[in-house]
Amino acid sequence: MERLARPGSVELVDVRQPGALDGCPGLSAEDCLEALHVMTVEGRVFRGAEAIVRVAMTRPVPGWLTAVYFLPLLRQTADAAYRWVARHRFDIR
Secondary structure, eight states: OTTTSOTTSOOOOOTTSTTTTTTSTTOOHHHHHHSOEEEOTTOOEEETHHHHHHHHTTSHHHHHHGGGGGSHHHHHHHHHHHHHHHHTTTTOO
8 A cells, every 4th residue: 555655645554453543433453454444634434445546546647547436337346346355365365
């Protein structure tokens, strides 16, 4: 995620560390271990494929390319693909 994002625009948090989510009301470590979560400085939370898209949008070129994610059928397809990969992430080599 750090490579995908504009330098300095994301802070990675290890949700397994005690207190890591203290500043993230409403998020649990269990939820975060199921899917990637991104929280903006305003406190908005994005999950899964949309979280990846939101990080990519911090860059000028990937940002405009990610606009296709918000097209109706593509969004559902990307979300379904993300869920499948997330469920099988330890089996994929």
